[in-house]
Amino acid sequence: MSVMALAKALGITLRHFFSKPVTIPYPDAPVPLKPRFHGRHVLTRHPDGLEKCIGCSLCAAACPAYAIYVEPAENDPENPVSPGERYAKVYEINMLRCIFCGNCEEACPTGAIVLGYEFELADYRYADFVYTKADLLVDTVGSKPQRREAERLGKPVKLGFQVPYVREALEGVKYE
Ligand code: SF4
Numbered sequence: 001m002s003v004m005a006l007a008k009a010l011g012i013t014l015r016h017f018f019s020k021p022v023t024i025p026y027p028d029a030p031v032p033l034k035p036r037f038h039g040r041h042v043l044t045r046h047p048d049g050l051e052k053c054i055g056c057s058l059c060a061a062a063c064p065a066y067a068i069y070v071e072p073a074e075n076d077p078e079n080p081v082s083p084g085e086r087y088a089k090v091y092e093i094n095m096l097r098c099i100f101c102g103n104c105e106e107a108c109p110t111g112a113i114v115l116g117y118e119f120e121l122a123d124y125r126y127a128d129f130v131y132t133k134a135d136l137l138v139d140t141v142g143s144k145p146q147r148r149e150a151e152r153l154g155k156p157v158k159l160g161f162q163v164p165y166v167r168e169a170l171e172g173v174k175y176e
């Protein structure tokens with residue numbers, strides 16, 4: 001090895017020696033995520049509060065992992081849940097089956113189901129991986145274990161990531 005090559009290699013070593021470490025002390029410090037990150041699904045609402053989901057089941061049909069279960073019901077014209085004729089009476093996603101491919105988001109005609117940023121879904125019991133409407137609607141912050149922990153401590157849900165941007169589809173979702 002020539003002296004020049006040795007000096008060049010040493011230069012690279014020294015440059016990295018003095019550069020800032022890229023390690024993030026997660027979970028004490030939040031991790032930055034990319035804009036197109038696929039995390040836990042969110043069921044969004046219209047600005048007037050009505051649910052965007054119309055219970056059409058196209059997302060379930062598009063899901064390659066058979067992770068989605070939708071049970072539609074007719075809207076009460078006096079007190080509609082969604083702007084359509086029907087709404088999703090039951091909407092469930094089995095997170096153990098989901099491969100976070102985003103097909104459901106692509107298939108949805110109303111932009112109701114979108115993949116958000118939450119990724120801390122680890123849990124203990126099979127049943128706790130089935131997320132219902134109550135767990136998915138846009139007002140709900142945090143996965144089931146995160147919300148359980150927050151309730152136990154009497155503190156707000158602590159998310160392990162930061163998102164300095166909000167995707168258009170997720171407008172209205174507040175990440176703190
Ligand atoms: S992200 Fe993919 S696997 Fe997961 S529920 Fe949607 S379509 Fe199914």
Ligand code: SF4
Binds near residue numbers: 052
């Ligand atoms: S989330 Fe979208 S595709 Fe799925 S049932 Fe609701 S409206 Fe249809």
